[in-house]
Amino acid sequence: MTKATLLMAGVVAVGLTATAGAVNAEDIVIGAAAEPSAMDPHYHNLSPNNAIRNHIFESLVGQDETQRLYPLLAESWQPLDDTTWEFKLREGVTFHDGTPFTAKDVIYTVCRIPNVPNSPSSFTAYTKAIADMEAPDDHTLIIKTDGPYPLIPTELSTWGIVSAATMGITGDIAFDRDGCTGIDSWPETDDFNNGTLMNGTGPYQFEEFVKGERLVLKKNPDYWGEVEPWDTVTYRPITSAGPRVAALLAGDVDLIEAPPVQDLPRLREDAAVDVVQGMSNRVIYLHMDQHDSETPGITGVDGNPLLDIRVREALSKAINREAIVAKIMDGVAVPAGELLPPGMFGANPLEPDPYDPAAAKALLAEAGYEDGFEVVIGTPNDRYMNDAKVAQAIAQMFTQVGLPTTVDATTKSVFFSRRNNYEFSVYLAGWGAGTGEMSSPLKALVASPIPEKGYGGTNRGRYSDPTFDAMLDEALSTVDEAAREAVLQKASAYAMEQYAILPLHFEVTPWAFRQGLTYTPRADQYTLAMGIRPAE
Structure with missing residues (x-):
């Protein structure tokens, strides 16, 4: 299956014909990876x-x-x-x-x-x-x-x-x-947390929120739209992957989000379980410090080599994205050539840089770094699928082209605090396009930090290019959809040509659930009770 086919299909489903115990038709319990x-x-x-x-x-x-x-x-x-x-x-x-x-x-x-x-x-x-x-x-x-x-x-x-x-x-x-x-x-x-102000128009009403234990919703009987099949929906936060899988297999929950990649083969072989997965809008990327002549996480050389486009291109060509997807992500990802998957608004069908360590070494030598330099990659170890493992693999690949590289992996709360303080020269993170179109990652991750425009809010690499910013300005002032999409595609292609940021892969998001249910995967990776239905 090609990348385009995977995206357009939206779902890769593993259907198992054997039946397990009946699912309660009125209540559903969801094992959530985060609350x-x-x-x-x-x-x-x-x-x-x-x-x-x-x-x-x-x-x-x-x-x-x-x-x-x-x-x-x-x-x-x-x-x-x-x-x-x-x-x-x-x-x-x-x-x-x-x-x-x-x-x-x-x-x-x-x-x-x-x-x-x-x-x-x-x-x-x-x-x-x-x-x-x-x-x-x-x-x-x-x-x-x-x-x-x-x-x-x-x-x-x-x-x-x-x-x-x-x-x-x-x-x-x-x-x-x-x-x-x-x-x-x-x-x-x-006053929202205690329920006093929890008054919306949606298909479910708030019942109870006990932090760290459960969130309970009940069906809105007077909903203006399609009435939901579930009388009660309970979200149970089970933040550790192993216990989350165990809860599903024990029948304590009906559906879990983010089953770990290593457990997917076992879940697919279980006659009581179904697995679905779909392309997400979340890109995993490397940001590089392009702000000053000095940078904190590179040693063994004077100045900041990341300011040189040849060095940034060399880092990209040193990464074997296909191997990361196959060996670390177990196929539950797609190599990324830009910041949004093909087929989404404003995306190009750009192919990722091919793995070419010889070209990477040549570019480094051309830029004056044939003797290399030392690099530290910052990464969370509990935020994205196999985040620290991916960073470790990239560190090995950088080392192989003459850039001895180590990984600084911390919990997400520590990592994001340090990232926001600009403590990393190179770091791994992810971005999900909340709007579902290309201006979301370009505006947040690549645009010059311009608070009055809402630009560059997560551009901790501080890449800044007036040519790119002008393209984004044009896209965000073009009402005609076809014309706007063309400008976004041009802006994205330009950012990739400049190696402003290095996309690695798009996460393919899996869900696992008991037989007797179906779930429709979402590109935004949300687990919504509205997408869970009794199997026909």
Whole structure:
């Protein structure tokens, strides 16, 4: 199967014909690899949080399994001119407490997002472009931007809408990006965690959250859309892979996310278990410090060799991506030639650099480093699939071309803190495109750090190129979809030609579950109860 076929298929399923014990048709228990840091839908832009909020707090625009947009709380949307968008909201929708959903709730939500206390990762990147909002009536929303901005529908799909009434709003409110009027105070995240403010429009209602033990949801009997088959959904955080697999095999949970690569053959051979897997939007990459003439993790040479494009190209050609996928990822990955898989919006069908250690050595010599230098690769050891093992393999490959390399592997909390302090010259990390299109990784990982534009927020390599930034500016001001995609493809190809960042592979995400169920894999890697169904 080719990479393109794998992506377009979306699912590689292993179906087993033998039947195990019957699955309870009313309740489902999910063994989660990580739990949300809070129930507050705007507190932390983190995958576990975002997956849970989709059950309770819906967006105006939805994302399907391949992250294509579809109408959710907004029935339709259209640009009225280059800087004006009109959204027609769905009528007859109520929050869980029975109050009607209106445009006022959307305006309140946008006002609240930049005012969440102590947010470790805000959703303001997805509201920054909104210059003004107004509601001509309860079910019409007008959004203004400062200039042409085509990503408004996409960005409105990334955050959930809360009830203004539940937040204590009884009078009129008005949007102002410098401070909305009619709102005297902001709710605390703790009041979401204890359930007080857990009032959404989604297919499931909040029942209980005991951190470290369980999150319990119950079916919303008055949901405006398709009624779910599960009366109760329980998420059990089981962060260690071995116990998570054991819980599935013992029947303690019905479905687990992220079964470890080494256990997949055993799970596929178990007559009581099914496995599915699908291409994700998450790219694993190497970032390289391209900021200063000095860099902390390279020794044995004067200055910062990573500023030389020939050195960056040499590092890329020294990496055997195919071997990493085959031997370390056991085939549960696809080598990456850019930051988004082929077939997704703005992606090119770019092939990754071929493994060519001779070319790598020649490039290093040409750049004046034929005697090499020493490198330290920073990596988390508990965040991505086999992250530390991948880093170790790359270290061996760099060493083979004359760059003695060691790995500095730490837990994700320590790693990200050190990464954010720019302690690494080269580091391994991953990025999942929350918007499902190419501007997401390019804007975050490659664009020059320009906070007022929302550029470069995770560009800890600090690559900066005005030519690239101008391409991204053009893409983010082009409303026509075909034209915008072409500019994004051009910008991505340029970044790869400059070796601004080194993509390694795209994760292929597996799920395992008991016989009697089906699950539809998602490119965003979310585990949603809405995707779990009794097998027909």
